Amino acid sequence: MKKSHFKPIRKHNLSTILLLLIIIINVSNIFGSKLKINFSSSALYPRLSMMDTDENMHWRSLLSYDQKFGSRLGVDALFEYGSENDHFRNPFRVHHLTADVKLWNHQLSIGRLAIWNALQNARVDGARLNINTKKLGTLSLVGGLKAVTDFSDTLFTDNTYFMASWSKGRIGKNLALSFWIKGDVDEINPYAGLQFNTSKFGVRISNALAFDIGETKLNYAKIRLSKRFGDHTVGFGYRQKRFDLWKQFEDFTDLIGISPTITLDVNSILSDNMLLRNQLSYRLGENGKTFLVSSLNYNKLYASVLGGFEGENMEYGIILGASHKLKSPISFGGSVALNALDHGDFAELESSTGAYGWIGWQPKEFIMLKLFGRFSNNSYFKQDGRGGIIINVAF
Numbered sequence: 001m002k003k004s005h006f007k008p009i010r011k012h013n014l015s016t017i018l019l020l021l022i023i024i025i026n027v028s029n030i031f032g033s034k035l036k037i038n039f040s041s042s043a044l045y046p047r048l049s050m051m052d053t054d055e056n057m058h059w060r061s062l063l064s065y066d067q068k069f070g071s072r073l074g075v076d077a078l079f080e081y082g083s084e085n086d087h088f089r090n091p092f093r094v095h096h097l098t099a100d101v102k103l104w105n106h107q108l109s110i111g112r113l114a115i116w117n118a119l120q121n122a123r124v125d126g127a128r129l130n131i132n133t134k135k136l137g138t139l140s141l142v143g144g145l146k147a148v149t150d151f152s153d154t155l156f157t158d159n160t161y162f163m164a165s166w167s168k169g170r171i172g173k174n175l176a177l178s179f180w181i182k183g184d185v186d187e188i189n190p191y192a193g194l195q196f197n198t199s200k201f202g203v204r205i206s207n208a209l210a211f212d213i214g215e216t217k218l219n220y221a222k223i224r225l226s227k228r229f230g231d232h233t234v235g236f237g238y239r240q241k242r243f244d245l246w247k248q249f250e251d252f253t254d255l256i257g258i259s260p261t262i263t264l265d266v267n268s269i270l271s272d273n274m275l276l277r278n279q280l281s282y283r284l285g286e287n288g289k290t291f292l293v294s295s296l297n298y299n300k301l302y303a304s305v306l307g308g309f310e311g312e313n314m315e316y317g318i319i320l321g322a323s324h325k326l327k328s329p330i331s332f333g334g335s336v337a338l339n340a341l342d343h344g345d346f347a348e349l350e351s352s353t354g355a356y357g358w359i360g361w362q363p364k365e366f367i368m369l370k371l372f373g374r375f376s377n378n379s380y381f382k383q384d385g386r387g388g389i390i391i392n393v394a395f
Contacts, residue, residue, distance in 0.1 A: 119193035137168030
């Protein structure tokens with residue numbers, strides 16, 4: 001596998017990046033039209049982490065940019081600048097950046113593509129061509145290389161990606177077939193997927209299946225059946241995601257997977273402003289695990305209770321929350337949570353509590369500021385209290 005590394009941009013000044021973005025926006029205003037910009041920034045102190053870290057504050061800023069140039073060309077982008085975390089080492093990240101060209105009824109996109117659907121989630125540096133037809137549906141072709149969002153480690157930039165998919169229908173009644181390949185210089189891994197939504201005899205059916213062709217294994221499955229009875233909706237679900245631990249950590253040689261889960265849920269509209277949700281889940285396996293979550297929403301009030309057991313272990317808890325908006329542009333809210341884990345005779349009862357409160361200020365529709373604070377009594381974290389600020393601006 002080819003190994004190449006870009007130099008980290010950790011030393012780049014934030015003002016330089018902001019200046020570059022300002023220049024791009026001003027140039028685009030001269031030649032483009034219908035500009036849409038959304039900016040969001042947040043900061044949290046002290047940093048929430050279960051491990052020692054040199055940084056006491058966690059912060060991030062997101063900028064989304066969408067603009068049309070005439071009737072056939074558009075640019076769409078999502079940038080991030082923030083502190084180091086478990087996923088990114090460098091502060092500047094490009095999640096999405098494409099130039100989209102309309103070719104009659106078809107569309108060509110070039111740049112950093114975000115591939116997100118019911119079957120997969122990937123970011124690719126390459127091109128995508130959507131061929132749209134009225135009677136035969138849409139054919140989508142994607143080709144490129146695996147993207148490195150923060151430009152920190154280009155070890156896998158020789159990993160190729162190719163996808164061909166066909167879809168037809170509308171939301172609630174559609175069918176999609178996909179075939180994609182992930183590969184490098186050593187091997188090629190082909191996959192196939194099926195996803196559809198339909199309704200028969202008043203029963204809504206949703207299905208998503210992905211297969212690893214090379215290893216002839218089911219990679220992902222999510223199936224749901226639901227039917228409405230007046231103000232009540234009953235649903236039955238099945239989900240399974242393959243996870244081979246030995247592929248993530250070389251020290252593990254035995255295959256350890258995630259057992260499939262079966263769910264039964266009932267949602268009830270009790271009045272115009274009251275909704276009750278109940279979901280019972282059972283994870284198959286040697287010991288099995290049962291979990292029940294019930295929640296009630298009434299106007300701006302929220303209550304949820306949960307309980308579960310696995311062997312001799314039992315877990316239960318409750319969450320209470322509320323929010324309120326004054327006539328002025330000020331709103332506030334908060335929640336409290338109580339949880340406990342009972343190990344039976346094996347160990348003492350473990351409990352945790354948490355509280356969350358916030359106050360928001362929105363003087364205009366396009367700007368919002370929120371101050372928040374959290375407190376938790378949890379043995380997993382070194383710090384019990386933390387607070388922060390969130391700013392959202394849209395143009």
